[in-house]
Amino acid sequence: MRGNVIVGQSGGxxxxxxxxxxxxxxxxxxxxxxxxxxxxxxxxGLLDGQYVDLSEHxxxxxxxxxxxxxxxxxxxxxxxxxxxxxDDKEVYEKIFKILNDLNIEAFFYIGGNDSMDxxxxxxxxxxxxxxxxxxMGVPKTIDNDLAITDHTPGYxxxxxxxxSVTKEIIRDGLVYDYPTISIIEIMGRNAGWLTAAAALAKxxxxxxxxxxxxxxxxxxxxxxxxxxxxxxxxxSSIVIAISEGIKVADGRYVFELADHVEFTDAxxxxxxxxxxxxxxxxxxxxxxxKTRAIELSTLQRCAAHxxxxxxxxxxxxxxxxxxxxxxxxxxGKVIVLDRVSDDPYICTTSSHNVxxxxxxxxxxxxxxxxxxxxxxxxxxIHYIRPLIQAELSPVxxxxxxxxxxVDLKDSL
Amino acid sequence: MRGNVIVGQSGGxxxxxxxxxxxxxxxxxxxxxxxxxxxxxxxxGLLDGQYVDLSEHxxxxxxxxxxxxxxxxxxxxxxxxxxxxxDDKEVYEKIFKILNDLNIEAFFYIGGNDSMDxxxxxxxxxxxxxxxxxxMGVPKTIDNDLAITDHTPGYxxxxxxxxSVTKEIIRDGLVYDYPTISIIEIMGRNAGWLTAAAALAKxxxxxxxxxxxxxxxxxxxxxxxxxxxxxxxxxSSIVIAISEGIKVADGRYVFELADHVEFTDAxxxxxxxxxxxxxxxxxxxxxxxKTRAIELSTLQRCAAHxxxxxxxxxxxxxxxxxxxxxxxxxxGKVIVLDRVSDDPYICTTSSHNVxxxxxxxxxxxxxxxxxxxxxxxxxxIHYIRPLIQAELSPVxxxxxxxxxxVDLKDSL
Numbered sequence: 001m002r003g004n005v006i007v008g009q010s011g012g013x014x015x016x017x018x019x020x021x022x023x024x025x026x027x028x029x030x031x032x033x034x035x036x037x038x039x040x041x042x043x044x045g046l047l048d049g050q051y052v053d054l055s056e057h058x059x060x061x062x063x064x065x066x067x068x069x070x071x072x073x074x075x076x077x078x079x080x081x082x083x084x085x086x087d088d089k090e091v092y093e094k095i096f097k098i099l100n101d102l103n104i105e106a107f108f109y110i111g112g113n114d115s116m117d118x119x120x121x122x123x124x125x126x127x128x129x130x131x132x133x134x135x136m137g138v139p140k141t142i143d144n145d146l147a148i149t150d151h152t153p154g155y156x157x158x159x160x161x162x163x164s165v166t167k168e169i170i171r172d173g174l175v176y177d178y179p180t181i182s183i184i185e186i187m188g189r190n191a192g193w194l195t196a197a198a199a200l201a202k203x204x205x206x207x208x209x210x211x212x213x214x215x216x217x218x219x220x221x222x223x224x225x226x227x228x229x230x231x232x233x234x235x236s237s238i239v240i241a242i243s244e245g246i247k248v249a250d251g252r253y254v255f256e257l258a259d260h261v262e263f264t265d266a267x268x269x270x271x272x273x274x275x276x277x278x279x280x281x282x283x284x285x286x287x288x289x290k291t292r293a294i295e296l297s298t299l300q301r302c303a304a305h306x307x308x309x310x311x312x313x314x315x316x317x318x319x320x321x322x323x324x325x326x327x328x329x330x331x332g333k334v335i336v337l338d339r340v341s342d343d344p345y346i347c348t349t350s351s352h353n354v355x356x357x358x359x360x361x362x363x364x365x366x367x368x369x370x371x372x373x374x375x376x377x378x379x380x381i382h383y384i385r386p387l388i389q390a391e392l393s394p395v396x397x398x399x400x401x402x403x404x405x406v407d408l409k410d411s412l
Numbered sequence: 413m414r415g416n417v418i419v420g421q422s423g424g425x426x427x428x429x430x431x432x433x434x435x436x437x438x439x440x441x442x443x444x445x446x447x448x449x450x451x452x453x454x455x456x457g458l459l460d461g462q463y464v465d466l467s468e469h470x471x472x473x474x475x476x477x478x479x480x481x482x483x484x485x486x487x488x489x490x491x492x493x494x495x496x497x498x499d500d501k502e503v504y505e506k507i508f509k510i511l512n513d514l515n516i517e518a519f520f521y522i523g524g525n526d527s528m529d530x531x532x533x534x535x536x537x538x539x540x541x542x543x544x545x546x547x548m549g550v551p552k553t554i555d556n557d558l559a560i561t562d563h564t565p566g567y568x569x570x571x572x573x574x575x576s577v578t579k580e581i582i583r584d585g586l587v588y589d590y591p592t593i594s595i596i597e598i599m600g601r602n603a604g605w606l607t608a609a610a611a612l613a614k615x616x617x618x619x620x621x622x623x624x625x626x627x628x629x630x631x632x633x634x635x636x637x638x639x640x641x642x643x644x645x646x647x648s649s650i651v652i653a654i655s656e657g658i659k660v661a662d663g664r665y666v667f668e669l670a671d672h673v674e675f676t677d678a679x680x681x682x683x684x685x686x687x688x689x690x691x692x693x694x695x696x697x698x699x700x701x702k703t704r705a706i707e708l709s710t711l712q713r714c715a716a717h718x719x720x721x722x723x724x725x726x727x728x729x730x731x732x733x734x735x736x737x738x739x740x741x742x743x744g745k746v747i748v749l750d751r752v753s754d755d756p757y758i759c760t761t762s763s764h765n766v767x768x769x770x771x772x773x774x775x776x777x778x779x780x781x782x783x784x785x786x787x788x789x790x791x792x793i794h795y796i797r798p799l800i801q802a803e804l805s806p807v808x809x810x811x812x813x814x815x816x817x818v819d820l821k822d823s824l
Contacts, residue, residue, distance in 0.1 A: 013587050041589040071580050077587040164717050164812050168483050172714040174818060175425050175489040177453040182710075203810070205817040297706045298594075302584040305576050306717055308811065388811035398615065399720065399800035400576050403583060405617040 003105030014154030023319020415517030426566030435731020568723030
């Protein structure tokens with residue numbers, strides 16, 4: 001007879017992270033697991049004894065389908081890094097006591113490269129103490145910056161949202177009878193995968209964006225101004241996509257070039273936004289044209305009303321594959337997506353040693369960034385296109401997308 | 413035999429303004445009109461001789477259905493106010509010469525209260541010069557600030573978008589294991605209809621926003637800070653909806669309270685954004701919690717991927733009703749929506765004297781703003797709810813919403 005399993009979510013939310021949760025839950029149940037626990041707020045919540053029996057919250061098939069369409073981490077999230085095992089054994093002893101008390105056979109963690117560090121350390125510790133608990137990572141991040149895997153669940157839906165609204169913004173900019181420049185600011189601190197998705201807007205019915213700037217290439221503000229001036233002599237409506245993380249050659253973020261911008265939050269952290277605003281103001285002042293800055297902001301990771309069916313399906317699959325692998329004895333692994341074929345698009349899963357994935361950030365290859373850092377190549381578009389295909393219709397109730405309600409704190 | 417007709421679009425775009433264009437086009441054709449012309453960039457473009465034969469751009473039933481789903485003004489827009497007739501007859505003589513040369517029987521203008529001023533003046537001038545050309549206004553604005561009509565086409569879809577993404581943003585804010593305050597900035601310079609739509613997020617599966625501030629009530633920043641402090645003692649994730657146009661008692665916009673914000677564009681116009689950012693920074697500094705400012709920005713008026721079927725249908729109906737009325741001899745009128753019943757929701761159209769509608773701004777009634785200006789009443793929610801019902805599925809091609817491509821300039 002199988003033991004129990006526990007699953008947690010960590011790091012930034014995505015539109016499809018709960019599809020992976022459902023993948024773990026359903027597969028664990030189907031493969032004979034006892035109780036499927038959910039840790040609240042990831043490993044940090046677990047350390048505080050915060051966990052629930054998921055079957056009390058996912059009660060029927062409708063709940064399953066609503067949960068797949070519910071954005072943001074159903075179980076809550078955390079950004080918590082475990083100490084090195086050699087520095088602090090106590091926290092590990094505490095976690096393993098909780099897991100053993102709950103008769104946990106397998107532990108699943110849905111997250112990005114920081115979260116995979118948790119799987120690495122816990123599986124390492126399990127070897128040290130001869131524990132038989134299996135630890136498996138389930139990939140998730142809109143940033144698509146995870147190593148080894150072809151792409152990450154969460155990215156396809158974010159890319160689809162970005163490309164769709166970019167089309168709409170381009171269309172909106174075309175209506176005026178005077179010149180306008182729109183700058184769209186897209187998430188991505190160090191990797192430009194999300195910003196690159198703006199390139200997908202271009203097609204038979206859309207002229208596309210005019211310039212794209214990713215953080216992989218140093219941003220040269222003088223060249224930028226010249227480029228936009230040239231463009232503005234040729235066309236009336238200009239749309240530019242920039243990554244929030246673009247930096248000038250000396251390492252400063254572009255928004256830090258402003259004279260008086262408040263760029264730290266209450267904790268003194270740099271807030272990565274404002275570069276579009278800064279550039280829009282500068283262009284407006286120097287070119288004397290109407291400019292606007294549009295931050296796509298939080299919706300990039302929570303617009304579950306517009307997700308990719310391919311993405312939702314793959315998010316579910318990596319959850320299920322993690323359960324299968326753990327129940328077959330694997331541990332210290334991450335499920336990755338392997339693209340078998342581009343056309344037709346076919347993708348399978350495999351498991352990979354977590355040591356090769358945790359804490360590593362995969363950037364956009366420089367050969368996919370063209371035109372002196374102002375555009376992306378057809379190869380990059382070709383890479384992204386299959387990931388945004390098809391839809392999973394939201395369940396609309398009384399005019400609005402229906403979600404599975406989270407009331408987990410009440411159940412503690 | 414019928415003469416020709418001409419139609420234009422004016423003012424800010426909406427997601428459904430082209431459904432009204434289709435309504436005019438189809439009904440004019442069905443009722444035996446000759447050529448249906450479209451003026452480019454409204455009356456301003458017409459004065460420059462910019463118009464097209466719409467049948468060259470709307471070629472088949474698929475084009476019709478794509479155009480209904482294409483956001484932003486297909487014909488381009490303008491913000492142009494005709495001079496008073498007594499001040500400058502020349503411009504009117506020029507317009508009527510163009511219209512007579514084109515054998516125009518009826519002139520349709522799709523727009524908001526500023527645009528209805530054009531219909532008022534042109535129909536007044538027609539009386540002066542004994543012209544038989546009919547001038548009809550077709551209402552359009554996401555702002556919902558038009559007099560007489562129960563609501564305006566364009567508002568329902570914007571409200572549905574705002575309510576939907578507010579639900580998603582609330583869900584996103586719930587995942588953290590530390591306190592967060594999100595401030596959503598919503599369009600609306602003087603009228604709070606759009607911001608009020610954030611209240612619709614509340615339901616069986618969503619706790620809703622915590623506070624709502626409309627521009628109809630003076631914003632008291634001290635009371636605001638006290639209110640949020642009280643709230644933050646009770647709950648971890650706080651979401652606040654504000655209108656971009658909220659002002660303090662002395663008439664300054666809230667974003668003007670910032671020490672060093674750049675609030676004018678290249679033309680010296682005040683840019684109505686930044687109030688959320690200002691309040692988020694202030695709350696972050698004083699409460700020491702993580703805050704974020706989210707401007708819904710341009711997407712409120714161009715997110716055609718998420719429209720209200722009720723809205724699209726009504727936008728079509730007002731276009732058709734304008735043609736019917738003009739062909740039956742009416743002029744100097746605007747088509748308005750008359751709500752016959754709330755439950756079941758039934759709405760019809762009628763025509764109304766443009767003099768009672770042009771240049772008048774309808775605000776949210778003060779009795780619908782409650783809790784000392786921090787929330788809206790059930791009556792207001794009851795008023796909005798029918799307008800966001802049902803969907804018109806986007807036509808998705810290769811993963812993205814398909815639009816009818818605009819290449820009107822090439823055809824001149």
